[in-house]
Amino acid sequence: xxxxxxxxxxxxxxxxxxxxxxxxxxxxxxxxxxxxxxxxxxxxxxxxxxxxxxxxxxxxxxxxxxxxxxxxxxxxxxxxxxxxxxxxxxxxxxxxxxxxxxxxxxxxxxxxxxxxxxxxxxxxxxxxxxxxxxxxxxxxxxxxxxxxxxxxxxxxxxxxxxxxxxxxxxxxxxxxxxxxxxxxxxxxxxxxxxxxxxxxxxxxxxxxxxxxxxxxxxxxxxxxxxxxxxxxxxxxxxxxxxxxxxxxxxxxxxxxxxxxxxxxxxxxxxxxxxxxxxxxxxxxxxxxxxxxxxxxxxxxxxxxxxxxxxxxxxxxxxxxxxxxxxxxxxxxxxxxxxxxxxxxxxxxx
Numbered sequence: 331x332x333x334x335x336x337x338x339x340x341x342x343x344x345x346x347x348x349x350x351x352x353x354x355x356x357x358x359x360x361x362x363x364x365x366x367x368x369x370x371x372x373x374x375x376x377x378x379x380x381x382x383x384x385x386x387x388x389x390x391x392x393x394x395x396x397x398x399x400x401x402x403x404x405x406x407x408x409x410x411x412x413x414x415x416x417x418x419x420x421x422x423x424x425x426x427x428x429x430x431x432x433x434x435x436x437x438x439x440x441x442x443x444x445x446x447x448x449x450x451x452x453x454x455x456x457x458x459x460x461x462x463x464x465x466x467x468x469x470x471x472x473x474x475x476x477x478x479x480x481x482x483x484x485x486x487x488x489x490x491x492x493x494x495x496x497x498x499x500x501x502x503x504x505x506x507x508x509x510x511x512x513x514x515x516x517x518x519x520x521x522x523x524x525x526x527x528x529x530x531x532x533x534x535x536x537x538x539x540x541x542x543x544x545x546x547x548x549x550x551x552x553x554x555x556x557x558x559x560x561x562x563x564x565x566x567x568x569x570x571x572x573x574x575x576x577x578x579x580x581x582x583x584x585x586x587x588x589x590x591x592x593x594x595x596x597x598x599x600x601x602x603x604x605x606x607x608x609x610x611x612x613x614x615x616x617x618x619x620x621x622x623x624x625x626x627x628x629x630x631x632x633x634x635x636x637x638x639x640x641x642x643x644x645x646x647x648x649x650x651x652x653x654x655x656x657x658x659x660x661x662x663x664x665x666x667x668x669x670x671x672x673x674x675x676x677x678x679x
Contacts, residue, residue: 344369348396351425357392360384360544364393364515367540368479371513372402378513379539381485381529385546386519386663391418391639394481394515398455399427403478403512404448406456408463408502410487412610415457416617417638422455432458432468435610445471460498463505477511482533485516486656489528503532519546519663520656546659550666555676564677565589565649566596569627572673573644575620578629579661580649583607589649590629604630632657634664641668648676 344365348354357365364382371378384390398405409415415431422429430444430453447453462468482488488499506514516529530539558564569576578593580586583605590603600623604616620628621640628634632652646665652658658676666672 343400344396347399348392351399351427352392352396354392358389358544360542361389361393363542365397367542368394368397368513368515369401371478374512377511377537379515379534379537380513381516381518381526381539381541383518383526383541383543383546385544385548386660387548387641387667387669388519388544390483390517390519391421393517394479394483395422395427395455398479401454401478403476404451404454404456405479405481406458406463406472406475406477406509406511407481407483409457409459410484410491410496411606411633412459412613413604413617413634413638414483415459416614418457420621421639427455428453429455429457432456432462434462438467441468441471445475449475460496460502460505464498464501469505469508472509475509477509479513479515480506480509480511481515481517483517484660485518485529485533486520486525488516488532489525490654490656500532503535506533507535520659522656525656548663548666550669551662551672551674553662553674553676555678558677558679561649561677561679562592565647566593568645568647568675568677569593569598572647572675574625574627575623575640575643576627576645576647577634577643577661577664578627578647578649579652580629580631581652583631585650586629586631593627593629598627600626602626602628604628604634606631606633632661638664639667640664642670643667643672644670645673645675648674651676651678 348357367380394405394407419429419431430447432441448456491499516533556564580589586603586605590601593601602616620626643665646662652661662674665674
């Protein structure tokens, strides 16, 4: 007993917090480096900038959730998708950690209450997306905070989406200069040298930054390609053979709806579709269903392809090829986040 008490007294606060609030007995050395990089901002006279490249399932979220609880000011986390914002909120609430979510369509009073709670220290983490962060309504309120840590999750979207259909990503650099956080962290699981350079250019400008990177391979995922002259026929054969829960990815909103109907008409009842065009209520209902189910099939666009933490997905099938290697790594990485063997299959017609 005395030995355990002595060990607890000498345990560093980060490890103790990880165990008590997150149920994690061990932090990987690279996670510790990322957490230390955030906390170092409290003593640094210069802004801290870091890019963290960890594979899917490695525990990126812990690297901003954990230090947020002991940082001297609020943390603001930027996500690309509502599904990720909802998943993060669920994860934090499950651990008894309150957060404020800032999304489109909110009432002014709701936004102001969230900002007030952050300012007063009653909550430590705010969650938003690039469009809301750069909107005048939220920007005015965020400017009243002394944000300590601004974390951009799935930061590869700065390059992949900012230069095409989501220009708000290109305004994140302006947001950073306006907010002046002590620490800025960019997290991603997929960044080629070109994408990494774009992230640094848009987020960090000419300033220096530290790079923390891990081996991106996920040895528990078994990858394969199925050549096919009839993708629908191949899909049904795969759904009969592969373990579930399972995700089928396709590229278009009409495509995932039609595939879902096709699968359901073949006698498979536990199947739903998901895409960015659903209403907020519809998205949340599908997310809750898939999180709880043990034998379900989700047919989705890339809207469910990043970061959502359902650990026991056993198989991912790509009905059509994604637009890039980065997108394929993200989407196939939904499988096997619990570390057990999982399958990723690409149907090639």
